[in-house]
Amino acid sequence: MHLLPQWTEKADKRGLDPLGMQNSGVLLYQSLLPGISNVTLRMRYYGFYCWLSETYARSAASSDFEAWRNWIRRAEALYALVSARAGEGGVGGVEWANRRLAAAEPVIDFAAAASTDPSQERYLRQSLGVFGGAYYTQMAEMGLFTENRHGIQVVTRDLGRRAADLFAQAVGTDCTKLLARKIAEARISIHELERLEPIVPSHISPDSDECRFYETLLFAREASPAQSAKSRAATLGLILETARATGGRPGPEDVRWHLFDPPAEALPAHLEDQRLSWEAYQCQDLMQVASAALLAWAIAIINADGPGPTLSDIRQEVVGHLSGHGEASFQASWRSLRLSLDPLSFPYRAIWEELTNSRAAPVGRTVPAIMLMAALHQRLRARPDLAGAATRGLPGRGAARSLRSELDWLESHESDTVADLIGDYVIERVVRRHSWVAMQKLRRQRDYTFLFEQRDGRLVFLSGYQPVATTPRLAPAIQFLEDIHLLDVEGLTPLGLGALEMSR
Incomplete structure (x- = not known):
């Protein structure tokens, strides 16, 4: 019989919240920006994942979770390769993709990299990729995804399917057919990567139905929005207010401090409550x-x-x-x-x-x-x-x-x-x-x-400690607004000014 403790070595995890105070702030900012997190880095992933789910379902796919995970992981590895080739950031696995592109392979076989085999150089180690590790919970919060009886995440019948259709419409039939085929094959040439460039995060057209859908979703303009959606919309409106006040594209610190003091000009009641x-x-x-x-x-x-x-x-x-x-x-x-x-x-x-x-x-x-x-x-x-x-x-x-x-x-x-x-x-x-x-x-x-x-x-x-601030989701929220052309490097765009007026 072994009479030893269950742990015989102590794993040094110094902890990010040594006084148990940060979590109170985290819970508050989560309620102020639901549907966006610190690891949901690009808006277009929301439409991309909805399209992936619908395409998987329509291809008479298996209800086995392993088959679904394999589909997601191959799609993410391919998305990373396409984005890396186009010079895009904010995409999971892009560092791996850059290494594969630097190898100058005429055809890239990414089946092993998309597997869950730890002996392989994987694009990401997380079991369900960035979909499971970052995006699913936020898309479920926004009403795009739910879970079926087999434990597989699926799009919702209304918003989820709408997002899938608009993504497909935006990138074109030829592109989606090639994308689906390359995910299944897990092999792609450089020329084919270039043909798939319309799917990258920055290629949302400002005058497309896809772009308008994302704006409607973020700013909760659908009928009878939930309270959490109203909260997100109010915060995004305040980010646009900050852009107007500062005369440029605000960073997270700009937003923090702009909202810290009462404004010189009174805000509408719902925005002031949020501020x-x-x-x-x-x-x-x-x-x-x-x-x-x-x-x-x-x-x-x-x-x-x-x-x-x-x-x-x-x-x-x-x-x-x-x-x-x-x-x-x-x-x-x-x-x-x-x-x-x-x-x-x-x-x-x-x-x-x-x-x-x-x-x-x-x-x-x-x-x-x-x-x-x-x-x-x-x-x-x-x-x-x-x-x-x-x-x-x-x-x-x-x-x-x-x-x-x-x-x-x-x-x-x-x-x-x-x-x-x-x-x-x-x-x-x-x-x-x-x-x-x-x-x-x-x-x-x-x-x-x-x-x-x-x-x-x-x-x-045992160890020293450095005070650290929490990170309240503002950076990805600002990037989302830039992805849908409400902000650019100079601040508010004409579309952004229109969105700001609507949010007031």
């Missing part, structure tokens, strides 16, 4: 980055102590450092500090960039992190509309941590001096919290994400 939710999300992300900066400082304190400090030692180091700091306000109460700050003119973006700068020393981030927390506290106290958006979008109780839970804790301790409050915060909300979160991941997922360990009452350093 407030994005402002609440940004406040959440700022708070989690500030807390993560204090975690990085605590880890640096642990690392600087040879045998490892006790919790009391860490608190004493934190309080001593802040008490001896030049900031006189650190000797006053937390309430006094937050009231001394102007929550509108506070340099949020500069501090955000400082906290997420990997070159900054942990101890150097402490004062900016503390000031940011105080400014956020005051911002929500002074803005009932923003506080209401945070209440609606973020958890305040239970095991989850969020902007709301942290501000509630700060509020309950605000008569304490800043130095004492932060000393307690680091121990209770950072050090102990990380240990709890890491233990839950070990118990539930068997992932070892501890950044320090406790041994004989002392904390022993």
Whole structure:
């Protein structure tokens, strides 16, 4: 009998959310951009996959899941080859495709690369490719896909089939016949790759029914759209608003910060409600980055102590450092500090960039992190509309941590001096919290994400940590709008201006 633990080696997965705070922001931004994710990189994949499903079904295909997976994987490998030949990006497997093209084979046999055999150089390792790993859930959210009784993903009878027909119509009969044949054969010549170029993501014609369908889908212009679809449409409208305000093609950071402050000109009520939710999300992300900066400082304190400090030692180091700091306000109460700050003119973006700068020393981030927390506290106290958006979008109780839970804790301790409050915060909300979160991941997922360990009452350093922001789906959303010609390198297009007016 083997009386060993189930794991005898610890797999170091440091974890992206060591305080369990990022997930609250993730859940909020998912509700603000449903149907698009950080890995759905191009709009045309939605029509391409619908066409693949319909073509598979019409070819008297097997109900065996393995046959369906083989069809999907071959189609994706071929799409990568066609896109690589055309110089397209945002396509799964394109790095593999570039290597195959560089080999200058007159005919490329991609059957092995599309298999699930780990001994082969596969275009992608994911079992069901980017379809299963990225697109299916989002297309199901948009009403394009569902699952049949055999477990095979199939297009819906209305929107899914419409998308399939419009993709086929846009690329032409000759192209779709060649595409279907080459998927089945899993062999293609360079000349045939060039003949398939109409299918690539950037070839959506601006005056096509396919392009208009994607716009209608994204902006929820069908009859009686679901609430989630309305939310996505409002966010896309706000991206177009940002493009108009900035006079160019906005990046994700431009959108984040443009939506962070109330606009000079009032927005329609539904867009302002959505903007407030994005402002609440940004406040959440700022708070989690500030807390993560204090975690990085605590880890640096642990690392600087040879045998490892006790919790009391860490608190004493934190309080001593802040008490001896030049900031006189650190000797006053937390309430006094937050009231001394102007929550509108506070340099949020500069501090955000400082906290997420990997070159900054942990101890150097402490004062900016503390000031940011105080400014956020005051911002929500002074803005009932923003506080209401945070209440609606973020958890305040239970095991989850969020902007709301942290501000509630700060509020309950605000008569304490800043130095004492932060000393307690680091121990209770950072050090102990990380240990709890890491233990839950070990118990539930068997992932070892501890950044320090406790041994004989002392904390022993394992690894450092760099504060990171969450990534709220804005980059692919902006790319989708460019794919359907609402944005270009100069910003809003005439089509985009029309879409913006309709969204208002």
